[in-house]
Amino acid sequence: MRAHRWLFALALTLGLAAGGRDALDRWIDATPMPPLLSATGTEVLDRDGRTLRVYTVADGRWRLEPGQVDAAFIDMLIAYEDRRYRSHFGVDLRAMLRAAMQAVWNGGIVSGGSTLTMQTARLMEDGSTGQWAGKARQIRLALALERRLTKDQILQIYLTRAPYGGNIEGIRGATLAWFGKEPARLTPAEAALLVALPQSPETRRPDRHRDAARVARDRVLDRMARQGILSDEAASAAKLDPVPSARRPFPALAPHLADRAIADAPGALRHDLTIDARLQAQLETLAARAVRGLPSAVSVAIVLADHRSGDILASVGSAGYDSGARQGFVDMTQALRSPGSTLKPVIYGMAFDRGLAHPQTLINDAPVRFGGYAPQNFDGHFRGELTVTDALRQSLNIPIVRLMDEIGPAHLMDTMRRAGMHPELPGDHAGLAVALGGIGITLSDMVQLYAALARGGEAIPLHWRQGEGDASPTPILSRSAAWQVGDILAGLTPPPNAPSRTLAYKTGTSYGHRDAWALGYDGAHVAGVWIGRPDGTPVPGAFGGDLAAPILFEAFQRLKPAPDPLPAPPPETLIVSTAELPQPLRRFTGRSAVFAPDPGAPELIFPPEGATLAEFGAGLPVKVRGGKPPYTWMANGQPMLTGVQVPQASLPGLGAGFSQISVIDALGRSARVNIRLD
Known part of the structure; x- marks a missing residue:
């Protein structure tokens, strides 16, 4: 009997426990x-x-x-x-x-x-x-x-x-x-x-x-x-370690690009970019330092990319991400601005591809008019006849407009769009002024264009989000034309204390000193710098060569200890002097330009145009009227006499055959005649 009671009590206890456990399980589950x-x-x-x-x-x-x-x-x-x-x-x-x-x-x-x-x-x-x-x-x-x-x-x-x-x-x-x-x-x-x-x-x-x-x-x-x-x-x-005494700011590198990433994919909690944080921090510091001493409303933007992969490694949208006078919240890498002279290298490359010119082709820098449009050089002076190489390095306006007239502005627009750019035209009409910056382009697009030059004329989209660099390249120039342009740009004098022939670069200044530019590349990377006011008002005295170029070279120094070498010329590249060029390439002659007469310009009065003369053993006598001495006398593009103070001279060493005789005065005005010696 006792055993039964004990068993009953045990069973009751276990039952209550099991019931309690089940109730607890249900309570927890609920x-x-x-x-x-x-x-x-x-x-x-x-x-x-x-x-x-x-x-x-x-x-x-x-x-x-x-x-x-x-x-x-x-x-x-x-x-x-x-x-x-x-x-x-x-x-x-x-x-x-x-x-x-x-x-x-x-x-x-x-x-x-x-x-x-x-x-x-x-x-x-x-x-x-x-x-x-x-x-x-x-x-x-x-x-x-x-x-x-x-x-x-x-x-x-x-x-x-x-x-x-x-x-x-x-x-x-x-x-x-x-x-x-x-x-x-x-x-x-x-x-x-x-x-x-x-x-x-x-x-x-x-x-x-x-x-x-x-x-x-x-x-x-x-x-x-x-x-x-x-x-x-x-x-x-x-x-013994100190306790921190203040909160540190949370990371805020590449703020403009980070905002763009979120706007592009607002639902994502993580965005993986191609940016290099170390380089980005250094270039943001460089940008902030670059505007010291400049007017308070001036800002700066920098884009640096690997032109081999298309990865953007740094994108600095302003001198500081704030709402002060510099309008730092505005991303100037995406703002439409006038590119000034920075489109000139591509136009020359297009001229090389079309057989209109060669780096050693002679082109005339003299007063010229295209209908109602008469371009002027930045300094108002004329250099007379000079090589295309010198015309590009001196960033002369008249030679590039002459080439643009021959190529056609619509073809330049097509080249830019094939390079992945999004240019905007005032009035939606492309005139000859686009060659001098009469167009709206972003800094990012300009860097993409120069990346195509660096890649031997092949354009790929630059990108800042990881996983997007798989687009096929689009050719916009031949390998040889791209190399010739780069070789000319590499010969530009660098800023003070910067090494020579390490970067192929070009500067530009837009009309009214509103924008100062510098774009350049070496064998692996490409970069661009813009300086100006975000509201587009002028910055008196601002020049791309003075302000933007030093920042460009310093950005490359922040990137790596030494630039990657520029490429060797492709085997098909024609590297010869002016005299060795085929006759049609020795001198560029446009189709529709009308050269304006200059009453003070020099005039060759002997020998006359088209004359056939016997060889002169002691040298060909020449005579000029007008112009300002000293004179420089040239034969077939080669200087023969310089510093001549009198209007007559004798040119030695001319052989039988056709020759072009040119004279350039102290103001860069020129005259020329074509003759034949028997």
């Missing part, structure tokens, strides 16, 4: 769950995964994905906050019992029995810690979390949501704000401070309560030493 995923700020990363810029979440808090966290910090956190974290089921009964007994004895809560899982539950619900109702709610949610998530997943939520003072949440925001580094590697002192901060994030904020932060950090270090997590020596050494 727990209302807050969202498991926390909103985190959008991040923009460079080509190597380094942070360029981060954004706050909607409520203005800095909350980021934890990423890779130092394992030593995790060990320290668990050892200090919840030693049995890996073994309990969300609630540590031993810790709870200890906390309850202390509360009864002292008449209030003295020590917490919260596990990391319970703390995570509180963070998810933004609940209180000290009230029994709050504890009960955290216990229920902690039990539910342990059933649905792994320990590592729960820890990930904690590392995302833990408060670290002010509007900083999560371990990654904390390490960036307090130490200016990622959480992958932390010192013992840094890790200890980050363990202590979430317990009382406002009263231990290092920037406001530095002593309290130090005391809390050292308490963590002492316990780590007692538990064997750190040696006594390591803990003592860590106490």
Whole structure:
């Protein structure tokens, strides 16, 4: 009978226990769950995964994905906050019992029995810690979390949501704000401070309560030493490390490009760019320094890319990302501006491809009129007859307009569009003035155009988002024409203290000194610099050669210790002197230009045009009328006599056959005749 009673009691006890267990299971399973995923700020990363810029979440808090966290910090956190974290089921009964007994004895809560899982539950619900109702709610949610998530997943939520003072949440925001580094590697002192901060994030904020932060950090270090997590020596050494006294700014590199990335893909939380963070930081510093001493409204923009892959490595939209007089929020890499003379190299390349000219072709720089349009050189002077190479290096306007008239502005527009550019024309009509910058083009587009020159005439789209560099190249110039242009540009005199023939570069200044440009490339990279006022008003005295070119060369110096060599000429390139060129290429003659008479220009009065003369053993007598001495006499493009002060001279060494005789006065005005010697 007693045995039956005992068995009945046992069965009843087990039944009640099973029923209680089932009820507990149902209670836990029915727990209302807050969202498991926390909103985190959008991040923009460079080509190597380094942070360029981060954004706050909607409520203005800095909350980021934890990423890779130092394992030593995790060990320290668990050892200090919840030693049995890996073994309990969300609630540590031993810790709870200890906390309850202390509360009864002292008449209030003295020590917490919260596990990391319970703390995570509180963070998810933004609940209180000290009230029994709050504890009960955290216990229920902690039990539910342990059933649905792994320990590592729960820890990930904690590392995302833990408060670290002010509007900083999560371990990654904390390490960036307090130490200016990622959480992958932390010192013992840094890790200890980050363990202590979430317990009382406002009263231990290092920037406001530095002593309290130090005391809390050292308490963590002492316990780590007692538990064997750190040696006594390591803990003592860590106490000597200073506590940070101020928050560091969050990374904000390439701000204009980061904004564009988000606008382009607003739903993405991570944007991987081709930018090099180190180079970007250096060029932003260079841009800020470049405007010192310039008028307060002047800004600067820089784009640097690898022309082999099309990767944009740095994009600086302004001298500073602010709303001051320089209008730093305006991204001047994307603003339509007049390119000045920077289109001239492409026009010369097109002339080379069409057989209109060669670098050693002679072209006349003299007063000329195309209907109602009479272009002038920047300085108002004329150089007379000179080679195309010299015309490009001196950036003369009249020779390039003559070539543009022969090629046709529509063909230039087509070439730019095939290069991936988006030029905009005033009035939607391409006239001859496009050769001198009468068009709207962005700095990014100009860098893309020069990248095509650097690539031997093949254009590829420059890109700033990783994974987009797979477009097929589009030819816009032949290899030889592109090389000839680059060889001419490499011969330009560099800025003071810059090495010679390392960059093929061109400067430009738009009408009214509104825009100063410099674009150039070496064997691997291409860059462009723009300086001006964002509102388009003039900057008196601003020239591309004076302002923009030094920045261009300095940008390459920031990129690498020495430029990559420019390429060798393609085998099909014709490298000869003027006299060795085929007759049609020796001198450019346009089809529709009307050269305006200059009453003071020199006039050859002997020999007359088209004369056939016997050879003169002592030299061909020549005579000029008008012009300003001294005179330079040339035969077939080669200087024969220079510095001649009198109007007559004798040219020695002319052989039988056709010859062109030219004279240039001190003002660059010229005259020429064609004769034949028998």
